[in-house]
Amino acid sequence: MNFKIRNLNTRLSNGMTLDSVVSILLEVSTQDGIEGLCFECELLNSEIEGSPETGEYLDCLTWENDDWMLSIGTEDQEMLGYRLPNVEFPEYPIEYSTSKIKLHVAKTPSKTQISFHFVIAYKALPDPENCSTWFAVDIPHKWAKS
Numbered sequence: 001m002n003f004k005i006r007n008l009n010t011r012l013s014n015g016m017t018l019d020s021v022v023s024i025l026l027e028v029s030t031q032d033g034i035e036g037l038c039f040e041c042e043l044l045n046s047e048i049e050g051s052p053e054t055g056e057y058l059d060c061l062t063w064e065n066d067d068w069m070l071s072i073g074t075e076d077q078e079m080l081g082y083r084l085p086n087v088e089f090p091e092y093p094i095e096y097s098t099s100k101i102k103l104h105v106a107k108t109p110s111k112t113q114i115s116f117h118f119v120i121a122y123k124a125l126p127d128p129e130n131c132s133t134w135f136a137v138d139i140p141h142k143w144a145k146s
Contacts (some may be wrong), residue, residue: 002027004019005006007146008119011125016132020122021140023047023144033110041072049098058138059094061101070122072101083141084114102131 010023026039043050043063050061053071055072075137077093080103088107095102103116121136129135 012135016129018121018123018132018136020053021119021136024118025145026115027115029113030108036110037105038102039116040100040102051095053134055138058125061096068124069133071133071137072118072120074103074118117141119144
């Protein structure tokens with residue numbers, strides 16, 4: 001397994017801007033296959049509870065207070081199944097709590113290379129668009145990976 005973290009563009013094509021956007025990529029190469037893989041991203045030490053926000057091909061968790069907004073997003077069940085047809089996922093591969101989002105993989109084939117991502121976007125408030133972080137985490141896997 002290999003992790004890659006990189007900064008992404010903080011300006012979106014629709015003119016929205018953010019203070020920070022980061023992708024976290026998990027790359028997995030298997031010889032014998034893997035069962036029960038879990039990839040999670042958590043906001044630590046926050047008293048603010050996150051709320052799920054979904055979109056087409058997107059699962060996302062967002063935290064907001066009077067000063068800032070932060071979103072963590074990844075591919076939803078439909079996109080994971082489309083992109084990785086040989087990987088087995090549980091019935092609901094994305095799990096939410098108020099502090100983290102988890103991606104569960106039931107089983108990977110042997111001799112395969114796969115990858116998953118989380119994108120984290122942060123914006124100090126006020127945000128004239130009120131949804132910049134949500135738009136920033138809704139990106140295709142190939143953009144999070146490249």
